[in-house]
Every structure is written in C-alpha cells, then in structure tokens.
Amino acid sequence: MQFQIISDGSCDLTMELREKYNIQVVPFYVSFDGENYQKEIDEIGIRDVYERMVTEPDVYPKTSLPSVQNFVDAFLPHVKEGRAVICMTITSTLSGAYNAAANAKEIVLEDYPEAKITVINSLEATVTQGIYAIEAAKMRDAGYSYEKTVAVLTGEMMDRGRIFFTVGDLTYLQHGGRIGKLAGMAGSMLRLKPMITLKDGSIDSSGVARSRKKSMAKILELLKQYFEENNDDPKNYIYSLGFGYDEEEGKQFKKLLDEELQSFGVTEPSHLVQIGATICVHTGPYAIGVGVMKKYDACAEAALSEEESLKQYTA
Numbered sequence: 001m002q003f004q005i006i007s008d009g010s011c012d013l014t015m016e017l018r019e020k021y022n023i024q025v026v027p028f029y030v031s032f033d034g035e036n037y038q039k040e041i042d043e044i045g046i047r048d049v050y051e052r053m054v055t056e057p058d059v060y061p062k063t064s065l066p067s068v069q070n071f072v073d074a075f076l077p078h079v080k081e082g083r084a085v086i087c088m089t090i091t092s093t094l095s096g097a098y099n100a101a102a103n104a105k106e107i108v109l110e111d112y113p114e115a116k117i118t119v120i121n122s123l124e125a126t127v128t129q130g131i132y133a134i135e136a137a138k139m140r141d142a143g144y145s146y147e148k149t150v151a152v153l154t155g156e157m158m159d160r161g162r163i164f165f166t167v168g169d170l171t172y173l174q175h176g177g178r179i180g181k182l183a184g185m186a187g188s189m190l191r192l193k194p195m196i197t198l199k200d201g202s203i204d205s206s207g208v209a210r211s212r213k214k215s216m217a218k219i220l221e222l223l224k225q226y227f228e229e230n231n232d233d234p235k236n237y238i239y240s241l242g243f244g245y246d247e248e249e250g251k252q253f254k255k256l257l258d259e260e261l262q263s264f265g266v267t268e269p270s271h272l273v274q275i276g277a278t279i280c281v282h283t284g285p286y287a288i289g290v291g292v293m294k295k296y297d298a299c300a301e302a303a304l305s306e307e308e309s310l311k312q313y314t315a
Contacts, residue, residue: 002082002083003084003086003140003146003149004022004024004078004083004084004085004086005022005024005086005088005133005136005137005140006023006024006025006026006074006075006085006086006088007024007025007026007087007088007089007129007132007133008027008028008065008089008090008095008097008101008278009025009026009027009028009040009041009276009277009278010028010089010090010094010095010097010125010126010129010276010278010279011023011025011088011126011129011130011132011133012126012129012130012242012273012274012275012276012278012279013025013130013134015041017134021133021134021137021138021141022137023133023134023137024074025041026066026070026071026074026101027039027040027041027042027066028040028063028065028066028097028276028277029063029064029065029066030049030061030062030063030277030281031061031062031064032052032056032059032061032062034062037064040063040276040277040278041276044277046274046276046277046280049061049277049280050244050245050280050285053245053284053285054285060172060175060281061277061281063277063278063281065095065096065097065100066097066101067100068100068103068104068107069104070100070104071087071100071101071103071104071105072104072107072108074087074104075087075104075105075108075117076108079108079112079115084115084116084117084118084146085116085117085118086136086146086149086150086153087101087105087117087118087119087120088119088120088122088124088129088132088133088136088153089101089119089121090122090125090278091121091122091123091198091201091202092121092201093201093202093203094125094201094282095278098119098121101119102119105117116146118146118150120153120154122158122161123158123161123200124161124163124198125163125198125279126163126242126291127163127240127241127242127271127273127289127290127291128161128162128163128198128240128291128292130240130273131161131240131271131291131293132157132161132293135153135157135238135293135295136149136153136296138296139152139296148300152296152299152300155299156299157293157296157299159200160232160237160292160293160294160299161198161291161292161293161294162197162198162226162291162292162293163197163198163242163289163290163291163292164195164196164197164206164219164222164223164226164289164290165195165196165197165198165219165242165283165287165288165289165290166193166194166195166196166209166215166216166218166219166287166288166289167193167194167196167283167284167286167287168284168285168287169194169284170194172281172282172283172284173282173283173284192208192209192210193208193209193210193211193212193215194208195207195208195209195215195218195219195222197222206218206222216253216256216288219289219290220256220257220260220290223260223290223292224260226292227264232294234264234265234266235264235265235266236294236295237266237293237294237295237298238268238271238293238294238295239257239261239266239271239290239292240271240272240273240290240292241253241254241270241271241272241273241288241289241290242273242274242275242287242288242289242290242291243272243273243274243275243287243288244275244280244283244284244286244287244288245285245286246286246288249288250272250274250288251272253288254269254270254272257270257290270290
C-alpha cells in the first residue's frame with residue numbers, strides 16, 4: 001500500500017529535502033506580538049525570525065502549534081485517494097502537536113473508518129525529527145510496507161535518537177517556562193555555557209562549559225560517550241548539525257564534527273541544518289548542537305513485529 005509521510009514544522013526540513021523525499025510538512029505558527037501569527041517558512045522565513053530576535057532582544061517571539069483542522073486538512077486528500085498516512089510529531093513534552101494530530105486522526109476516521117493513519121510521538125525535535133522523517137521516506141522508497149515502516153520507526157530507532165547541544169544562555173528557556181530539569185543551572189549558571197541533551201523526548205542537563213569553544217568540544221565528547229556507553233557502532237548512525245543565527249559558526253563546527261566522525265570510521269559527512277522557529281523561540285538565537293539517529297536498516301531486525309507495532313500505535 002502507498003503511504004504518505006507527514007511531519008509538523010519542527011522537523012526543520014528545507015523545501016529541497018521535502019520535495020526530494022516527498023515529505024509533507026504541517027507548519028507551526030510564529031508571532032512577535034502574541035496576536036498576529038504567521039506560518040513558518042510559508043509566510044515568514046526562519047532567517048527573518050532570527051534577525052528580529054537578534055535586533056530586538058527584548059521581544060520574545062512565540063509559536064503556536066498546528067490546529068487539529070490543519071492536520072485534518074493534511075490527512076484527508078491522501079485518505080480520499082486510498083493512501084495510508086504516517087504522521088510523526090515533535091516530542092509531546094515540548095508541544096501539543098501530537099495531541100492535535102491524534103485528534104485529527106479520530107475525526108477523519110469517523111467519516112473514513114477504513115483509513116490507515118498512524119500518528120507517532122517521535123520523542124524528537126528539529127534535526128533528529130528531520131532525520132526520522134527522511135528515514136521513513138527512505139523505507140517507503142525502498143519498498144517497505146506501511147506496516148513494516150511503522151514497526152521500524154517505533155522500535156529501536158525511536159530509542160536511539162539524541163541531540164547534544166548548547167545555547168547562548170538559559171534566558172529563553174527560562175522565559176518560555178521550558179527549563180524543567182535544567183532549573184538547577186539557573187542564576188549564576190547563566191554566565192556559563194549550559195550543555196543539554198534531548199533524550200527520550202525530554203531535555204536534561206549534561207553539565208556546563210566555560211566558553212563557547214569548550215562547549216562545542218564538550219558536544220563531541222558527549223557524542224563519543226554515547227557510543228561507548230551503548231557499545232554501538234557510529235557507522236550505523238546519521239548525523240545532523242543544527243545551528244541558529246550564525247551560519248558561519250555552524251559551518252566551522254561541522255568541519256570539526258566531520259573530522260571527529262572520520263576518526264570513528266564514518267565516511268558520510270554530517271548534514272547542516274538551520275534550527276527552525278519552533279525550537280529557537282525556546283533556545284534563543286545561538287543554539288548549536290549535533291543530532292544523531294540510527295539508520296533504518298540498522299534497526300530493521302530489532303523492530304517490533306508489524307502486528308505488535310500497529311496494535312500499539314494505531315489503536
């Protein structure tokens with residue numbers, strides 16, 4: 001059965017990648033005054049968002065998740081044409097997009113009870129959510145069935161995504177009320193460079209660094225520790241470097257990352273991705289980090305059975 005891959009805008013995929021892999025994106029909305037919202041990329045470019053954040057530091061932009069109707073409108077054309085849908089959303093700890101998509105699914109099923117729609121809380125965001133969507137598209141294009149693709153996506157692959165990153169400071173995380181487990185790093189820590197890990201859908205403190213340069217070295221150290229602790233082969237992973245406002249800094253860090261990956265025996269270079277508005281309104285304009293996710297073909301054997309997976313995620 002044919003199926004369509006859909007993700008919310010937190011996946012931060014460029015238009016080129018969306019078209020290349022036939023991934024449909026339901027955008028988030030962004031606002032600088034709390035009243036007028038624009039669709040990210042479709043109505044306001046991410047570069048414009050960063051420029052305003054940097055030139056107007058006292059104005060904190062906000063995002064609004066796609067509505068239930070936005071997801072209904074995304075699902076319906078495919079359902080009407082007999083295509084199954086796999087929709088993966090940003091981790092539910094950072095947004096209500098998963099609930100909106102799940103509610104949209106139920107609405108569509110009322111009129112089309114035979115429709116096949118799977119909504120997955122990816123436990124990811126930004127660069128790893130983008131990898132997740134692309135790997136799903138690769139499975140589809142490689143001839144995987146809808147059921148097998150869901151099984152792989154919701155098995156080991158879901159457990160193996162990580163983002164190791166740092167921000168300019170904790171101001172935006174505090175302002176947005178997203179600081180959670182990082183609360184102990186507040187106060188005097190604001191002058192240090194916080195190290196943060198996105199794991200299993202939640203953000204956790206991974207310590208601090210004394211400078212921006214040292215924080216990037218710490219990211220590479222955390223990456224190395226991850227593989228050592230899990231006794232896993234780095235060659236089985238895809239790597240994506242996410243940057244905020246400073247593209248030149250992102251390019252320089254990518255060079256360091258690729259050199260580190262070569263020492264692991266990884267020959268494929270990392271991807272360079274600008275972090276979108278959905279995340280940057282919480283992390284600020286100077287977030288930078290590395291996202292990793294296990295390749296679909298390295299996860300296939302460990303996947304749940306198709307029956308178990310669909311029972312768990314399409315009930």
